[in-house]
Amino acid sequence: MNEITKDLLREISDWNGEFKGAYNIREDGQCAGRVSSKNIKIESKTDKPGLEIFIAPGTKGETVSIPACVTHGDVDDLVYNDFFVGENADVIIVAGCGIHTETGEPARHNGIHRFFLGKGSKVKYLEKHIGKGHGTGLRSIDPVTEAELEEDSVLEMDTAQIGGVDRTTRITKAQLGARAKLLIRERILTEKEQTAKTDFRVEMNGRDSGVDLISRSVARDDSHQEYHSVIVGNAPCTGHSECDAIISENGKVDAAPELHARDNDAALIHEAAIGKIAGEQILKLRTLGLTEEEAEATIIDGFLS
Amino acid sequence: MLRLENISWSTPDGAGVLRDLDLTVPDGKLIVITGPNGGGKTTLAKIIAGIYKQDSGRIFLNDEDITDADITERARMGISFAFQQPVRFKGITVRKLIELAAGEKLPLDKICSYMSRVGLCAEEYIDREVNSTLSGGEIKRIEIATVLARHSTLTVFDEPEAGIDLWSFTNLIKTFEDIRKSLNGSIIIISHQERILRIADEIVIVADGSIKAQGDPDSMMKLLLENNSVTGKCFRQEEMF
Numbered sequence: 446m447n448e449i450t451k452d453l454l455r456e457i458s459d460w461n462g463e464f465k466g467a468y469n470i471r472e473d474g475q476c477a478g479r480v481s482s483k484n485i486k487i488e489s490k491t492d493k494p495g496l497e498i499f500i501a502p503g504t505k506g507e508t509v510s511i512p513a514c515v516t517h518g519d520v521d522d523l524v525y526n527d528f529f530v531g532e533n534a535d536v537i538i539v540a541g542c543g544i545h546t547e548t549g550e551p552a553r554h555n556g557i558h559r560f561f562l563g564k565g566s567k568v569k570y571l572e573k574h575i576g577k578g579h580g581t582g583l584r585s586i587d588p589v590t591e592a593e594l595e596e597d598s599v600l601e602m603d604t605a606q607i608g609g610v611d612r613t614t615r616i617t618k619a620q621l622g623a624r625a626k627l628l629i630r631e632r633i634l635t636e637k638e639q640t641a642k643t644d645f646r647v648e649m650n651g652r653d654s655g656v657d658l659i660s661r662s663v664a665r666d667d668s669h670q671e672y673h674s675v676i677v678g679n680a681p682c683t684g685h686s687e688c689d690a691i692i693s694e695n696g697k698v699d700a701a702p703e704l705h706a707r708d709n710d711a712a713l714i715h716e717a718a719i720g721k722i723a724g725e726q727i728l729k730l731r732t733l734g735l736t737e738e739e740a741e742a743t744i745i746d747g748f749l750s
Numbered sequence: 751m752l753r754l755e756n757i758s759w760s761t762p763d764g765a766g767v768l769r770d771l772d773l774t775v776p777d778g779k780l781i782v783i784t785g786p787n788g789g790g791k792t793t794l795a796k797i798i799a800g801i802y803k804q805d806s807g808r809i810f811l812n813d814e815d816i817t818d819a820d821i822t823e824r825a826r827m828g829i830s831f832a833f834q835q836p837v838r839f840k841g842i843t844v845r846k847l848i849e850l851a852a853g854e855k856l857p858l859d860k861i862c863s864y865m866s867r868v869g870l871c872a873e874e875y876i877d878r879e880v881n882s883t884l885s886g887g888e889i890k891r892i893e894i895a896t897v898l899a900r901h902s903t904l905t906v907f908d909e910p911e912a913g914i915d916l917w918s919f920t921n922l923i924k925t926f927e928d929i930r931k932s933l934n935g936s937i938i939i940i941s942h943q944e945r946i947l948r949i950a951d952e953i954v955i956v957a958d959g960s961i962k963a964q965g966d967p968d969s970m971m972k973l974l975l976e977n978n979s980v981t982g983k984c985f986r987q988e989e990m991f
Binding site: 661689723725726728729730731732733734735736737743744746747748749750 | 799820825826830831833836837839840843846850851896900
């Protein structure tokens with residue numbers, strides 16, 4: 446494992462020389478370390494690059510980390526990771542990605558994650574993406590997440606991409622069974638000429654299922670973000686999505702939320718707000734002694750926290 | 751000591767709001783500024799905090815000319831301002847806002863001391879965001895807590911009673927009585943409320959952009975109740991609650 450990977454691991458996960466629990470470190474398309482635990486087995490796929498992670502039914506309080514790092518240009522990493530979460534398990538999955546390039550050649554990571562949550566299981570999924578290095582090569586991260594939630598399962602996704610990634614297309618799809626809950630909290634910051642597209646499709650098929658999707662984004666400089674969400678209620682269910690964006694300089698944000706009620710008892714709500722930082726927020730923080738620049742930074746940090 | 755000399759301010763379309771106004775706020779005093787709506791009270795408060803820039807006149811804080819100091823500079827000189835309609839922030843917690851006000855990280859017991867003075871339990875609130883989930887009364891009290899954390903030499907409260915319920919109002923009066931006893935610096939409160947007027951060292955009546963009268967609470971209350979031409983019909987007495 447090289448030093449760049451170690452630096453990236455510190456930023457995208459809780460790595461401080463070691464991981465707690467099961468883990469697999471992916472470095473430039475290769476495995477740089479793997480440990481399974483008694484309840485969490487990590488195995489390589491045999492038909493394509495990637496992993497199969499089996500979490501035993503009833504596993505409680507364990508963490509599995511599967512960070513991926515690209516440490517130089519001219520790498521186009523594609524990986525398929527499948528998570529099979531046993532019934533009534535309650536675990537944390539950490540899946541960050543760091544891209545580093547010092548050259549003019551592009552570096553890309555495309556992680557396709559599929560989650561199969563058994564009945565009554567609960568997963569907290571943490572995903573942090575960053576781009577580093579001084580090279581001019583484009584840093585791209587294009588994650589695809591597909592989740593199938595069986596009855597009474599809960600998937601909580603907390604994803605953050607705070608700077609440094611030049612191009613991103615994020616696709617998230619989920620199917621929810623009866624009483625299953627999906628909570629998504631996404632934060633994206635783009636700067637300079639960066640672009641980010643994020644696309645959600647959530648289908649609630651089971652009675653009393655629910656989704657709460659909160660996306661917060663900041664588009665600065667000449668960057669451009671596109672948000673698209675589709676929430677489909679095929680059963681009595683509750684769906685809420687909230688898309689808030691701050692734009693500054695020449696930043697651009699397009700938001701296109703869609704709600705589709707296919708059942709008379711589907712209750713779907715969408716809230717969206719795009720705009721620059723409210724002047725009164727800056728005034729308030731200035732009355733506490735912050736400069737205008739400090740106030741803006743504080744507001745954005747808080748918004749994306 | 752705060753001293754305003756010949757302060758005038760007009761709206762962008764030229765309507766005069768403050769006209770050649772003089773005001774002195776001595777150290778350690780609680781001054782309540784009252785008067786009819788539209789008379790220039792909030793404008794005056796915002797000019798003191800630097801949020802509005804006067805068209806003419808000078809402002810002195812402890813004999814230092816702060817006329818050209820901006821909002822940040824005045825805040826750092828020890829002027830605090832509590833907004834009539836507190837600002838909400840998505841993602842900024844109550845703890846973070848109080849720490850920003852204090853200018854440092856604070857232990858829980860310190861935050862607790864500020865929050866309890868405004869009648870809130872710190873443990874219940876510190877991790878909550880200062881967003882629209884807070885009620886009008888809650889955010890008003892948090893606004894006051896942020897000002898308490900600043901240890902200011904001059905604190906300006908713009909209509910602290912606005913937008914809060916009766917229960918909160920009773921506690922608000924207690925809070926101001928408490929601040930009154932413990933604060934070292936001066937306090938200016940913009941208010942229509944009789945009970946707030948009664949805890950003042952001095953009441954200043956502002957109407958039509960200038961000071962109509964100034965004096966101790968008893969004489970000013972008498973004047974206010976006797977003379978509607980001074981206050982207009984917008985003066986709200988406690989009995990209305």
